[in-house]
Amino acid sequence: MQKNMNHIPLSKQLKISCESCSLSDLCLPRGLSLKEMEELDDHIERPRNFDQNCQIYQPGDKFIGFYAVRSGGVKTYLTKKTGEQQILGFHLPGEVFGLDGLENSKQRCYATTLDNTSYCILPYEKLDALCETMPELRHQICHLLGHEMNCDHSHLLLLGQQTAHERLATFLLSISSRFKRRGFSATSFMLPMSRHDIAGYLGIAVETVSRLFKSFQEKDIVKINRKQVDILDMGKLNEMVANCEETD
Amino acid sequence: MQKNMNHIPLSKQLKISCESCSLSDLCLPRGLSLKEMEELDDHIERPRNFDQNCQIYQPGDKFIGFYAVRSGGVKTYLTKKTGEQQILGFHLPGEVFGLDGLENSKQRCYATTLDNTSYCILPYEKLDALCETMPELRHQICHLLGHEMNCDHSHLLLLGQQTAHERLATFLLSISSRFKRRGFSATSFMLPMSRHDIAGYLGIAVETVSRLFKSFQEKDIVKINRKQVDILDMGKLNEMVANCEETD
DNA sequence: TATGACACTTGATCCATGTCATTGAATGGG
DNA sequence: CCCATTCAATGACATGGATCAAGTGTCATA
Numbered sequence: 001m002q003k004n005m006n007h008i009p010l011s012k013q014l015k016i017s018c019e020s021c022s023l024s025d026l027c028l029p030r031g032l033s034l035k036e037m038e039e040l041d042d043h044i045e046r047p048r049n050f051d052q053n054c055q056i057y058q059p060g061d062k063f064i065g066f067y068a069v070r071s072g073g074v075k076t077y078l079t080k081k082t083g084e085q086q087i088l089g090f091h092l093p094g095e096v097f098g099l100d101g102l103e104n105s106k107q108r109c110y111a112t113t114l115d116n117t118s119y120c121i122l123p124y125e126k127l128d129a130l131c132e133t134m135p136e137l138r139h140q141i142c143h144l145l146g147h148e149m150n151c152d153h154s155h156l157l158l159l160g161q162q163t164a165h166e167r168l169a170t171f172l173l174s175i176s177s178r179f180k181r182r183g184f185s186a187t188s189f190m191l192p193m194s195r196h197d198i199a200g201y202l203g204i205a206v207e208t209v210s211r212l213f214k215s216f217q218e219k220d221i222v223k224i225n226r227k228q229v230d231i232l233d234m235g236k237l238n239e240m241v242a243n244c245e246e247t248d
Numbered sequence: 249m250q251k252n253m254n255h256i257p258l259s260k261q262l263k264i265s266c267e268s269c270s271l272s273d274l275c276l277p278r279g280l281s282l283k284e285m286e287e288l289d290d291h292i293e294r295p296r297n298f299d300q301n302c303q304i305y306q307p308g309d310k311f312i313g314f315y316a317v318r319s320g321g322v323k324t325y326l327t328k329k330t331g332e333q334q335i336l337g338f339h340l341p342g343e344v345f346g347l348d349g350l351e352n353s354k355q356r357c358y359a360t361t362l363d364n365t366s367y368c369i370l371p372y373e374k375l376d377a378l379c380e381t382m383p384e385l386r387h388q389i390c391h392l393l394g395h396e397m398n399c400d401h402s403h404l405l406l407l408g409q410q411t412a413h414e415r416l417a418t419f420l421l422s423i424s425s426r427f428k429r430r431g432f433s434a435t436s437f438m439l440p441m442s443r444h445d446i447a448g449y450l451g452i453a454v455e456t457v458s459r460l461f462k463s464f465q466e467k468d469i470v471k472i473n474r475k476q477v478d479i480l481d482m483g484k485l486n487e488m489v490a491n492c493e494e495t496d
Numbered sequence: 497t498a499t500g501a502c503a504c505t506t507g508a509t510c511c512a513t514g515t516c517a518t519t520g521a522a523t524g525g526g
Numbered sequence: 527c528c529c530a531t532t533c534a535a536t537g538a539c540a541t542g543g544a545t546c547a548a549g550t551g552t553c554a555t556a
Contacts, residue, residue, distance in 0.1 A: 078405045081491045086408040088401050100401065102394025109401060128387075132380060139376075145393050146350025152400040153336050153348065153357060157326045159407035160334040160451030164513070195534060203408030205514055210535050226522080226534080243329045412543070443504060453544055458505050474504085474552085 017041050026094030026181065027068050028122060031140050040137065043126035047118035056111040056119075063101025065124040066144075069093050072117025073192035076100065076109050077200065087201035089151065090114070090193055092178050099148055114192045159203045162244050167202040168212045169240035172222065176231060187231040265289050274342030274429065275316050276370060279388050288385065291374035295366035304359040304367075311349025313372040314392075317341050320365025321440035324348065325448065326357050335449035337399065338362070338441060340426050347396055362440045407451045410492050415450040416460045417488035420470065424479060435479040 018029045018041045029037045047070045050056070056067065056074065067074070074091040076098075088109060091097040100108040101124075131138045158167055180186035191198070199206045216222045221237055223230040231237060266277045266289045277285045295318045298304070304315065304322065315322070322339040336357060339345040348356040349372075379386045406415050428434035439446070447454040464470045469485055471478040479485060 078401060080405070080409050081493065084409045086405040088404055099394065099397055102390050103398050104391075104394070108398050128383070128390075131386065132383075135376070135380070138379065142350050142376075143352075145397075146347065146352070149347055149393075149397060149400065150351050150356050152397065152404065153326060155404055156336055156400065156407060157328070157334040159404060160448075161328050161332045200408075206534080207515080207536080208513060211513095214535080245329065454504080455506080455545080456543060459543090462505080 018044065021070070023068075023070065023094040023182070028066065028096060028140060028144065032134075032136055036134055036136060039134070040122075040130060043123060043130070045121040045123065047120050049116060049118045050113050052113055052115050052117075054113045054117075056113065057098070057101075057107045058110045059106070059108055061101075061107045063098075063105045063107055063124065064121060065098070065127065066096050066122040067091075067098040067111070068096050068120045068122065070118045070120060073114035074111055074117060074119070075114055075193065075197055075201075076111045078109050085110075085197075085200045086203070087197055088155075090175075090197075090201065092182070092192070094182060095178075096144060096148075099145065114197070157244070164202070164204050164208050164212060165215075166241055166244050167204065168198075168209065168216070169237050170244060171198065171202060172229065172231065173237060173241060175229075176234075187234065189229055191227045191229055266292065269318070271316075271318065271342040271430070276314065276344060276388060276392065280382075280384055284382055284384060287382070288370075288375075288378060291371060291378070293369040293371065295368050297364060297366045298361050300361055300363050300365075302361045302365075304361065305346070305349075305355045306358045307354070307356055309349075309355045311346075311353045311355055311372065312369060313346065313375065314344050314370045315339075315346040315359070316344050316368045316370065318366045318368060321362035322359055322365060322367070323362055323441060323445055323449075324357050324359045333358075333445075333448045334451070335445055336403075338423075338445075338449065340430070340440070342430060343426075344392060344396075347393065362445070405492070412450070412452050412456050412460060413463075414489055414492050415452065416446075416457065416464070417485050418492060419446065419450060420477065420479065421485055421489060423477075424482075435482065437477055439475045439477055 018024045018027075018037050019034070021027070024030070024037070029040060032040065050072075069091050071093050073093075074097055075087050076089050076091065077085045077087045079085050088100075089097065097111060098107070127137070127141065131141070158170055162170065175189070175191065176186045179189045193201075195206050195209050199209045202209070213222070213224045217224055219236065221231070221233050223232055266272045266275075266285050267282070269275070272278065272285070277288060280288065298320075317339050319341050321341075322345055323335050324337050324339065324345055325333045325335045327333050336348075337345065345359060346355070375385070375389065379389070406418055410418065423437070423439065424434045427437045441449075443454050443457050447457045450457070461470070461472045465472055467484065469479070469481045471480060
């Protein structure tokens, strides 16, 4: 089952509506009534395609609204003056990014495509206006913001308290569950990002990522071939992060 | 000039309104008209006092609303199963916390007082309802959420890419500027948190915090006496973080 | 003043990761 | 198809901080 729209020509993509989008139940429209969805729909800028490695925005750019990934993938990151990137998040189809512009109406980080990528833009002014009459949309947006914040918090726990082994295991499990959520295999998938980006997300060196992948393979936990990942032993992977999850 | 309300008896505190609160221009009411502020005011639960080391909420607790610190200080944190705390943020008077409950109407982290502390509660349901008719409040809340998110992002950059020296320097500058914002000295202040908590925030060991404080003193950058901090050379401190700030 | 609990400091040691250098594998352009 | 370039893997080595183990200062209580 081909779920993304990679190979549909641009002319057709322009007609895509939230209602017909296979990702709509993962994205902002989730929980809205049909009527509400249609109303929202009118204000969404429809997706365009971008090559790999395109800058979508950078610090200082005017904040337009939220971005929803349709296909491909996006990384958001901050940089040190010396050039090192701290990846803040990877954004896969159905996921939203760009919230870093909310504070000052200016983007605060970089957003770059990982791959051939298309996305929708949900203009903030329109969303804000719709919020006045659509309590469900208000709640959905708050839910989204809360979710992003909680993801960042988990990421802080990872960077502050986890070993390199634990970080990589956590990362693989996160990607796996996000593929699963979209209806794809949780155990066999292609990583959309480079080793460099993985290292930047996990706060470790590229070489360490390589060595850890090797070590995971030797323990028969995963099989790695370039970007292709096959998780052989989900149990062991879960064990590795058993001490990392905060108590509920 | 005594700006906080620590020593005013509870009976008087109950009469405190946003309008008369010296922190209101740092807190959620900022930017609201007098009329709007009064309307908001009616729904705010007025502060109570708590001892040091009181748990305000913990993961799983029902999300009531946003918390605004009036006096004292609060830390929010996640824990590993093995007990290590990753401090997510320190919250000083005029600052808001508790947003971690937005995703699922349940708090996701712990919030604990650092000191004798009082705070206000802004019930979420009331805020949400007011948002329908008060666009300024909507914007103020979005601004707040965006700000929190950007703070978390800076914190991610710190944990992922900065050396221990840089982390501590960044930390001191952050506390300093937040004291200044409230009208206090930017160069002489008492840290409201323990070494252990500083270590937990910076993702380093307590021993490293001690050693770095010593090293900073030997370079005549600061003078440290237990919790009392005097910044002697703000220039040097800024130099230490010169490479850490993301480009604008 | 004595006593215990706790927070902080300090020193010695060790190791998980970073850094540097090299090689090999994949990819893209002409 | 070849060459140039980027990306990934691997080995050798270095080191920033963690860990472990005392020691010291501070505060509360009796």
